[in-house]
Amino acid sequence: MALISDGRFVEDGWRRLADEEDLPKSGRIIVSLARLPHALEKLTPETSLGVLAPNTTEIDALATALPRLGLISIAFPAFADGRGFSLARLLRSAGFTGELRASGRLLADQYTHALGCGFDAIEIPDDLAARQDETQWRAARDAYSRTYQRGYISRGSILDARRKAAQ
Amino acid sequence: MSVHDLSAAARPNAPTTTYRYDEFDADFVRERVAEFREQVRRRLEGSLTEDEFRPFRLMNGLYLQLHAYMLRVAIPYGTLTARQMRCLADIADRWDRGYGHFTTRQNLQYNWPKLIDTPDILDALADVEMHAIQTSGNCIRNVTADHFAGVAADEIEDPRATAEFLRQWSSLHPEFSFLPRKFKIAVTGATHDRAAILAHDIGLRILKNDAGDIGYQVMVGGGLGRSPFIGKIIRDFLPRADLLAYLEAIMRVYNRYGRRDNKYKARIKILVHEKGIEAIRDAVEKEFASMDRSVFSHDPEEFTRIAAYFAPPPYESLPAVSATLRAARNDNPALDNFVAVNVSPHREPGYAIVTVSLKPIGGIPGDATSAQMRTLADASERFGFGELRVSHEQNIILPHVKQDDLPALWRILDAAGLATANAGLISDIISCPGLDYCSLATARSIPIAQEISKRFSDMSRQRRIGKLGVKISGCINACGHHHIGAIGILGLEKKGQESYQITLGGDPTFSAAIGEIVGPGVGAEQVPDVIEHLVDFYLAEREEKETFIDTWRRVGHARFKDALRREGEDGAYI
Structure with missing residues (x-):
């Protein structure tokens, strides 16, 4: 898998823990949603915890865990399945401030959507990363100087620019 | 600065009563074209596979059809300036085959563009403040509105300001660009629904409440396709200030819970049908209540900014009735018929709304040549503040014509083959492109429309029959709106x-209804006969002033069915 953050391929500082693996005493680990309650219970102060959440996860299922999670990775079963965008948006609205990661066969062309909804990083399979290099991800990130929506993250807001121009 | 600078209105090609891009809109559209140009390049060099490229080309209006690519250009709320219409004509000549096809969603389709040319076409569109953004794909599509917006006598408020407000909000939405399926929104501000809002994923009806405030009745879950549904009311009265927040709540519920396991069950109408409108309303209201609405606090002033563009043009003070027109109608029966059928009352005294039919007898519904587009652009400048509309019935509207000018306008239209006096009559047929162009089609549509039109070529017979909507789809996806045709034909x-199933009793207005099947399917060559028998039965049964659908409702579906069956027993055709 390749990880894109801030328009670059970066080293992944987190490790995906298989369900049968023991919890380590320290480090940054990502567990499945099923294992989350157990992991929270056994968590040592030296361990940072992340969770891999299906895109159908209800916010209520994560609500109490949110303050203790350093990362949430939302699975995109297909690039055109946009449920993860809404889930990210809801997690940010619920106050989650840790790393939000989109994991699946996302395309560079969806980078602005992902960033807009609050994702920090995109995790894609290596074959896709080989076809879509950093330049393509950066170009996609910078494709729009301003966008129309309010309450989403973007490089600039058309509404704000208009209000400023009118003053 | 006044939006309606009179010197600008007098200048040839000046846009008058519609939205104009500011620098930010213009930049956004240019950036969209640049992004698409890059996507085409990456597709051709192999960075994107065809499967990956598909949703992005669709969101820029580019389909791969039976014989070629098809580019669908957005005409937001169906409003065009003369300059924009000329640009559409120029594109048809330069990059296509000299014509375009106006669609049931107030868009324009080019049937023969080359992939490599499409970024240049989009740049040419951007030059005149147009685009092809979100005319396809599983996203919020081009927002449509009443084609008589701003001029209808029965209007509470011009719906185009709302439609433009939504166009901007929905453009490249970060959260709602990969929905389970396409999403269509229509708006009306009148007491008579000309935008078929109950056949849309979301229908918005502008209302004024008892306190005099403007808001919206919100309908959700309407749609045609293989499982037709009439939209259901989710909110009786939504204050305008809450419009974007409430729509965002609906979209979020749909994006999260709409079915993705079967594309034929993925529209919001199926979610509403399966969960029930109460459950959907609860989910939407809960989401709406939990949202941070402070981000929408500047919506009212933004709406006001947009609405100013739709202020009425500088009308002259005129007598309500034109003596010039009356005299000309007396002298010229063809003009008289045209005015009787294709001209609608305007809310301003002395003016008229003219429907220019793109349904010549035996022609292809909705097609216009580049020469016709230019004729219409010229006519709109000479007679109508340079503004044109596209109706969902696939006709062109000149919305502000002085009654005094109708004879001169008619002569120009007549010379260009654009004066067919059949607006709303049996030959004003809505038809999808069908098997002649479309890769989804299971049967031909256009030739069926042409044959019916020829069968009823006698215009006095058409006028005797009166208002009658015939709508033809070449497959179950129902792009020709057959479900809501008084007579619907499904190929x-x-x-x-090819087998054609005929339905009766469909209605696209506030009294919306889905048509009922009248009998077994018939072959292509039999369709005109069946239609003729149905019409003859109606003429025999109708009481004073009843339209086809009135009679059908009164006498009942069974008797229409029997009428056909009896013909069948005589060895006719069923």
Whole structure:
């Protein structure tokens, strides 16, 4: 898998823990949603915890865990399945401030959507990363100087620019 | 600065009563074109596979059809300036085959563009403040509105300001660009629904409440396709200030819970049908209540900014009735018929709304040549503040014509083959492109429309029959709106043969209804006969002033069915 953050391929500082693996005493680990309650219970102060959440996860299922999670990775079963965008948006609205990661066969062309909804990083399979290099991800990130929506993250807001121009 | 600078209105090609891009809109559209140009390049060099490229080309209006690519250009709320219409004509000549096809969603389709040319076409569109953004794909599509917006006598408020407000909000939405399926929104501000809002994923009806405040009745879950549904009311009265927040709540519920396991069950109408409108309303209201609405606090002033563009043009003070027109109608029966059928009352005294039919007898519904587009652009400048509309019935509207000018306008239209006096009559047929162009089609549509039109070529007979909506789809996806035609025709394929299923009683207005099947499918060559028998039965049964659908409702579906069956027993055709 390749990880894109801030328009670059970066080293992944987190490790995906298989369900049968023991919890380590320290480090940054990502567990499945099923294992989350157990992991929270056994968590040592030296361990940072992340969770891999299906895109159908209800916010209520994560609500109490949110303050203790350093990362949430939302699975995109297909690039055109946009449920993860809404889930990210809801997690940010619920106050989650840790790393939000989109994991699946996302395309560079969806980078602005992902960033807009609050994702920090995109995790894609290596074959896709080989076809879509950093330049393509950066170009996609910078494709729009301003966008129309309010309450989403973007490089600039058309509404704000208009209000400023009118003053 | 006044939006309606009179010197600008007098200048040739000046846009008058519609939205104009500011620098930010213009930049956004240019950036969209640049992004698409890059996507085409990456597709051709292999960075994107065809499967990956598909949703992005669709969101820029580019389909791969039976014989070629098809580019669908957005005409937001169906409003065009003369300059924009000329640009559409120029594109048809330069990059296509000299014509375009106006669609049931107030868009324009080019049937023969080359992939490599499409970024240049989009740049040419951007030059005149147009685009092809979100005319396809599983996203919020081009927002449509009443084609008589701003001029209808029965209007509470011009719906185009709302439609433009939504166009901007929905453009490249970060959260709602990969929905389970396409999403269509229509708006009306009148007491009579000309935008078929109950056949849309979301229908918005502008209302004024008892306190005099403007808001919206919100309908959700309407749609045609293989499972037709009439939209259901989710909110009786939504204050305008809450419009974007409430729509965002609906979209979020749909994006999260709409079905993705079967594309034929993925529209919001199926979610509403399966969960029930109460459950959907609860989910939407809960989401709406939990949202941070402070981000929408500047919506009212933004709405006001947009609405100012739709202020009425500088009308002259005129007598309500034109003596010039009356005299000309007396002298010229063809003009008289045209005015009787294709001209609607305007809310301003002395003005009229003219429907220019793109349904010549035996022609292809909705097609216009580049020469016709230019004629219409010229006519709109000479007679109508340079503004044109596209109706969902696939006709062109000149919305502000002085009654005094109708004879001169008619002569120009007549010379260009654009004066067919059949607006709303049986030959004003809505038809999808069908098997002649479309890769989804199971049967031909256009030739069926042409044959029906020829069968009823006698215009006095058409006028005797009166208002009658015939709508034809070449497959179950229902792009020709057959479900809501008083007579609906659906082309299917049965054992390698085209078979046409006929429905009666469909209605696209506030009294919306889905048509009922009248009998077994018939072959292509029999369709005009069946229609003729149905019409003859109606004429025999109708009481004073009843339209086809009135009579059908009064006498009942069974008797229409029997009428056909009896014909069948005589060895006719069923």
